[in-house]
Amino acid sequence: MIEKFVDRNDELRVLMESWSSRPSLMIIYGRRRVGKTRLLKEFMRGVRGAYFLSRLTNHADNLRGLAGAVGRVVEGFGAGKEYVSIDALLKDAWSSGVELVVIDEFTYWVRVAPRVMSELQLFVDEYLPKTRMLLVLCGSLIGVMERDVLGGGAPLYGRRSFSIKVEPLKPWVLKEFLPNYSSMERMTTYAVFGGVPYYLRLIDDSVDLVENVGKLIVSKGGPLRDEAEFMLREEFRNPSVYGRILRAMASGATTLGKIADAAGLPHTHAIAYLDNLRRVGIVDRRAPLWGRRGTYVIRDYFMNFNYSVIEKVRSLMELEMYDEALNEIRKALPTYLGRAFEEVVRDLLPILKRKGYVIPFTKVGKVVRKGVEIDLALLNERSGIAQLIEVKWSKVGPKDASRHLRNLERKAEYLGFTERFNEVKYLIIAREGEGGEEVVTLADLDL
Ligand SMILES: Nc1ncnc2c1ncn2[C@@H]1O[C@H](COP(=O)(O)OP(=O)(O)OP(=O)(O)O)[C@@H](O)[C@H]1O
Ligand SMILES: [Mg+2]
Structure with missing residues (x-):
């Protein structure tokens, strides 16, 4: 500590x-x-x-x-x-x-x-x-x-x-809290606990993340076992409605309509609740790069992890089936991290920019259009340059890299990026791996 x-x-x-x-x-x-x-x-x-x-x-x-x-x-x-x-x-x-x-x-x-x-x-x-x-x-x-x-x-x-x-601390300062972890372990921890110093100080970097989750959240008397619920209860008068919204979002609803339906709320009410969640920093609303419909994401990593993963093992926790709960968490973690890593990469943009991996941009966002998805697009409307990014929570080898790059190029063509911009660049941000200039890994960023 x-x-x-x-x-x-x-x-x-x-x-x-x-x-x-x-x-x-x-x-x-x-x-x-x-x-x-x-x-x-x-x-x-x-x-x-x-x-x-x-x-x-x-x-x-x-x-x-x-x-x-x-x-x-x-x-x-x-x-x-x-x-x-x-x-x-x-x-x-x-x-x-x-x-x-x-x-x-x-x-x-x-x-x-x-x-x-x-x-x-x-x-x-x-x-x-x-x-x-x-x-x-x-x-x-x-x-x-x-x-x-x-x-x-x-x-x-x-x-x-x-x-x-x-605001919570930035991902690149986790080094100070968790010196014995690797870059990858630190970013995994960040995706689960966020940059909240109180949580970071509780983590023991001589054992792995899941063991920490077990000790801090899953075990009876764990200091963070009821933390998520407590946060909602302190902040809001009707915490259970907010819990329903977060559960809906954790199961994949991102648009107002889908969130409201999944949470069983009239759309007009859902807007107000989402607004409150946004105000306290638990949720964020993302304007689309083009088109009209914005999307919502759970911005607070700890809350996201709680509603995406821990909620699903609550009943095991109640029965004090500790090992079974940890097993379930281990199984659910890759999927959670796959999604959360996109948010982590957003938080890493200042470092990626400083190190020259990404272009200076005026607009940033995910692209979901015509049935095609691009994890992150950076647009510079002044220079007319766009950079399309694929985010991978996996090990990317040279062969995977060229496949992902070809895919990105096809999407760029299909969605008209190549026509609208003077130049389109491509980048793969991977948890680990190798594969040339257009691939950057956590180790390259020295996090
Ligand atoms: N910038 C920091 N660097 C290192 N440790 C920190 C930092 N900020 C806070 N901490 C540690 O994190 C823990 C929580 O911090 P603190 O009590 O200041 O939070 P708080 O926002 O006042 O929380 P609360 O809302 O519960 O009052 C403390 O142990 C504190 O020493
Ligand atoms: Mg305080």
Whole structure:
């Protein structure tokens, strides 16, 4: 397990900027377990301030907690005093010389005492501009943060000076977490757990991925056994409907109509649910390269793996048939990875570009047209160059490579790429293998 802090330079820079341009209000939010608290802790190594973790109790208890946190920076702060509002407390904190106040899991506080929002508004409007204070509000309920803290109509709307949405880590930093794995094992792990540092830290890279899945998700008492369901329950009021949508998507539905039908929902409702899932980063909508109909994908790898693979062995898990469950997972994994690898390749595009394997592009997408599929097409509308990519979660030898390339060429011809573009390039991205210039493998990318 690593102690090292990985990446997050952009986020730290924005935090430093908000610190130098005090007074400011900073909103930090992002998926559960993505590394928000750690980011704040790293920032606070260099800047002294009060840090408070809100609780799901009540207003008075949170006020007492916050006063206590300020008291750890200014000795004797609020001694014998019982605050009834957060604005009064923050005013006193500033008067006592505190220049940084961080309130973590702020959404918990909002949940138990919505009036904390209007009290904060009062502080942010009337008092904060007269100070040199940085106030940071952080939370993991993305819906609540976007709707109640950042959203139009919310008391703080338009007043924020900065916000950071903390995203999962990029695939190329997995090296730091899993030094004993090969490139292939690291990308397999990424396709299953995503770039969520909390999960990555739990993985033991001296045993293989399936054993980790067994220990962390399948086994009784495994720390991630109910994580997917928990995420939906925390974020949404009717988690079971969201579960149905994700199950429909995991079984292959990608268009609104198919997802709605498979989940047993009217189309208009399905749109709203998909929108919410999109907002919290679990789902993504992909505009088509041409044509009208967009498609939806499960963007969060951990959720995707849970609904595609783990759900199917839940009954074995309930019966505590551990070995049987692991066997089923081993069998299901190649199919899952075959699909998920297309998403991984999307996430790898910056590296592929930097290393010169792919062209600079203005548009990217999968092509599904006239009964033909191309995994990934990169289009550069300025230069008139297109690059068509076949993604293979397998070992590709020289013979396979030339077969895949011929196939791509035929598809390009058939769909009119060769006519519409000045130049069409081809590339095969394979898990492993060899086969010349137009084949790139994970080992080539040194991941
Ligand atoms: N950039 C990073 N590099 C290395 N480890 C990290 C990084 N970010 C987070 N971690 C580790 O991952 C774990 C989870 O991070 P953290 O608690 O900050 O997540 P969080 O977003 O605050 O989660 P929650 O929503 O549950 O509060 C911690 O053990 C933390 O040390
Ligand atoms: Mg946290």
